[in-house]
Amino acid sequence: MPELLQFLLSGITVGAVYALVALGFTIIYNASDVVNFAQGEFVMLGGMITFFAHAAGLPLPLAALIAIIATAGIGVALNKLAIEPARGAPVVSLIIITIGASIFIRGATQLVFDKQIHRFPAFSGDQPILIGGATILPQSLWVIAGALAIFFCLWLFFTRTLIGRAVLATANNRIAAQLVGINTNYVMTLSFAMSAAIGALAGVLVTPITLTSYDVGLALALKGFAAAMLGGMGNPKGALVGGLLLGILEAMTAGYISSQYKDAAAFVVILAVLFAMPQGLFGRKSTDRV
Amino acid sequence: MKFSLTTTALAGTLALVLGFAAPALADIKIGATLSETGPASFLGDPEAKTLKMLVEEINAAGGVNGEKIDLIVYDDGGDPNKARTFATRLVEDDEVVAVIGGTTTGTSMAIIPVFEDAEIPFISLAGAIEIIDPVRPFTFKTPHTDRMACAKIFEDMKKAGISKIGLISGSDGFGASMRKQCLEIIGEYGIEVLADETYGPTDADMTPQLTNIKGKDGVQAVLNPGFGQGPAIVTRNYAQLTVGLPLYQSHGVASDGFIELAGAEAAEGVRLPGTALLVAGLLPESDPQRAVVVAYKDAYEKATGKPVSTFGGYAHDALRILVDAITRAGSTEPSAIRDAIEGTSGLVGTTGTVTMTAEDHLGLDLSAFRMLQIEKGGWKIVE
Numbered sequence: 001m002p003e004l005l006q007f008l009l010s011g012i013t014v015g016a017v018y019a020l021v022a023l024g025f026t027i028i029y030n031a032s033d034v035v036n037f038a039q040g041e042f043v044m045l046g047g048m049i050t051f052f053a054h055a056a057g058l059p060l061p062l063a064a065l066i067a068i069i070a071t072a073g074i075g076v077a078l079n080k081l082a083i084e085p086a087r088g089a090p091v092v093s094l095i096i097i098t099i100g101a102s103i104f105i106r107g108a109t110q111l112v113f114d115k116q117i118h119r120f121p122a123f124s125g126d127q128p129i130l131i132g133g134a135t136i137l138p139q140s141l142w143v144i145a146g147a148l149a150i151f152f153c154l155w156l157f158f159t160r161t162l163i164g165r166a167v168l169a170t171a172n173n174r175i176a177a178q179l180v181g182i183n184t185n186y187v188m189t190l191s192f193a194m195s196a197a198i199g200a201l202a203g204v205l206v207t208p209i210t211l212t213s214y215d216v217g218l219a220l221a222l223k224g225f226a227a228a229m230l231g232g233m234g235n236p237k238g239a240l241v242g243g244l245l246l247g248i249l250e251a252m253t254a255g256y257i258s259s260q261y262k263d264a265a266a267f268v269v270i271l272a273v274l275f276a277m278p279q280g281l282f283g284r285k286s287t288d289r290v
Numbered sequence: 291m292k293f294s295l296t297t298t299a300l301a302g303t304l305a306l307v308l309g310f311a312a313p314a315l316a317d318i319k320i321g322a323t324l325s326e327t328g329p330a331s332f333l334g335d336p337e338a339k340t341l342k343m344l345v346e347e348i349n350a351a352g353g354v355n356g357e358k359i360d361l362i363v364y365d366d367g368g369d370p371n372k373a374r375t376f377a378t379r380l381v382e383d384d385e386v387v388a389v390i391g392g393t394t395t396g397t398s399m400a401i402i403p404v405f406e407d408a409e410i411p412f413i414s415l416a417g418a419i420e421i422i423d424p425v426r427p428f429t430f431k432t433p434h435t436d437r438m439a440c441a442k443i444f445e446d447m448k449k450a451g452i453s454k455i456g457l458i459s460g461s462d463g464f465g466a467s468m469r470k471q472c473l474e475i476i477g478e479y480g481i482e483v484l485a486d487e488t489y490g491p492t493d494a495d496m497t498p499q500l501t502n503i504k505g506k507d508g509v510q511a512v513l514n515p516g517f518g519q520g521p522a523i524v525t526r527n528y529a530q531l532t533v534g535l536p537l538y539q540s541h542g543v544a545s546d547g548f549i550e551l552a553g554a555e556a557a558e559g560v561r562l563p564g565t566a567l568l569v570a571g572l573l574p575e576s577d578p579q580r581a582v583v584v585a586y587k588d589a590y591e592k593a594t595g596k597p598v599s600t601f602g603g604y605a606h607d608a609l610r611i612l613v614d615a616i617t618r619a620g621s622t623e624p625s626a627i628r629d630a631i632e633g634t635s636g637l638v639g640t641t642g643t644v645t646m647t648a649e650d651h652l653g654l655d656l657s658a659f660r661m662l663q664i665e666k667g668g669w670k671i672v673e
Contacts, residue, residue, distance in 0.1 A: 210494040219492035255498035
């Protein structure tokens with residue numbers, strides 16, 4: 001029995017990391033239908049900038065704040081310099097632009113910082129917490145709490161605020177949104193800033209567990225993307241559930257079947273779910289008026 | 291503007307004249323193709339810096355046999371295709387007398403045929419045993435093999451009376467290759483693998499695999515062949531689960547950075563085979579390697595401001611072997627250099643004492659590795 005609990009706790013730890021990354025995809029996707037493949041780079045920047053600011057002598061909370069603000073700035077720059085000039089382009093082209101941007105950010109980080117792996121201390125120590133014979137690290141609780149908090153804020157943002165609805169309206173029909181007085185350029189800039197900030201916050205929270213280096217972004221983005229697809233792209237609830245589900249699936253496969261098939265099993269389940277429910281578990285149905 | 295143009299032209303003419311006058315004082319041309327950028331840059335970067343630093347040092351001291359070394363370094367970015375292009379360029383355009391390089395096994399294997407065909411000695415800096423087994427006449431290498439690391443670990447286990455172990459390996463190139471090498475020779479030491487788990491190179495949590503190993507009856511120790519962040523996470527999870535058995539890591543993480551990543555507390559008691567370079571300051575005065583590794587470490591850290599790495603040490607040894615061979619050969623004929631390299635005997639390098647033969651183009655034995663234990667965030671030699 002302690003084994004099952006340990007697998008579950010491991011799954012939740014990893015799943016919360018995936019969920020945090022997946023949540024970052026939501027806003028940009030909701031504003032523009034673009035899947036931002038530079039999202040993993042935002043997570044990486046959050047971790048790397050925090051590490052170097054902390055190593056330079058700043059206290060950890062201040063370093064984290066600087067990382068989040070700096071990454072949000074990079075998100076805005078990405079929108080202004082790469083996405084906005086290509087506004088008329090189809091969504092696929094924009095997605096390809098984000099892939100290019102992620103390669104650029106990775107290369108720049110390698111030059112500005114370094115190529116080593118880094119870690120900064122966990123927020124509340126490394127003493128494992130015992131739960132019924134299984135253990136979990138305090139940092140995992142931070143990650144889970146972070147994922148829940150971001151989920152809650154996003155839910156409030158999209159359903160209870162005018163600007164959140166403006167974001168949804170922009171995605172739905174840009175021209176109609178402009179006609180009712182929504183500044184769509186501002187909405188896009190805002191959504192990139194927020195996505196980048198969420199990504200950076202995720203990076204700050206997960207780095208004590210996953211460690212960070214200039215090239216961790218791609219792997220994180222792929223897992224986060226898979227989680228978001230599983231839950232339903234664009235839905236914060238889907239990102240949260242998809243992430244946790246993916247993490248638990250991997251842990252259970254590694255624990256009970258074989259660690260060799262861990263990734264394969266997870267992706268088989270994702271394929272099966274998408275086959276039955278192409279929108280993901282909580283995805284909105286897209287209906288086109290003909 | 292006109293003035294500067296004339297000056298440039300004049301300088302160019304001068305350079306040409308000097309250039310034509312130069313052949314009388316021919317430099318020794320040594321080539322290198324290294325992965326200074328790209329995924330293997332953490333290997334190639336210290337290698338290139340080491341070569342440049344040492345060549346400067348040697349030239350300042352009067353060169354080899356009175357001739358200066360002319361080092362030509364290309365950056366292949368870890369791409370075997372590019373490495374092959376550069377190898378051909380080194381042979382045909384630059385007309386080098388010997389080549390150091392091939393940072394990775396992939397680039398090394400790709401360029402071996404070029405040098406074998408051109409009959410130019412080549413010293414690889416990559417780990418795989420395939421580079422020198424079977425022996426090729428013009429190919430040598432300096433890093434010890436994964437198999438030697440396995441042997442060193444198993445010897446230590448045998449001494450401690452450990453006969454049943456759990457294995458948790460990374461599924462990346464290094465982890466998978468070392469796991470294979472270890473399983474091939476484990477029988478010779480009478481050690482049995484009770485649990486054989488793997489993890490992906492970017493995984494964030496290995497507690498399920500470690501829980502399974504912990505739950506297996508009779509496991510006496512755990513071995514983790516791996517590279518990069520994986521072993522650090524395994525070590526942290528290992529402490530989190532309080533497995534309580536000896537944990538062995540591989541030479542792939544033998545660096546101070548590993549202790550930093552895993553945390554001194556979690557890494558306490560971890561054993562791994564490392565080179566003398568890592569523990570330069572801890573070596574007894576009587577150790578033959580002490581003078582060499584301390585000199586290299588001090589020079590490298592002074593020149594670059596960065597901590598010395600095992601990988602730079604491989605390049606250091608390759609150049610030392612080459613310079614020693616050219617000195618003994620008294621000639622810069624590639625075939626004479628090749629014969630002299632094969633005759634290398636008792637040359638003390640950072641990875642060990644090198645004695646080559648016609649059958650052994652690596653020339654290291656198990657004494658090249660020191661069994662190290664992490665204690666209070668530092669290293670301790672345990673043998």
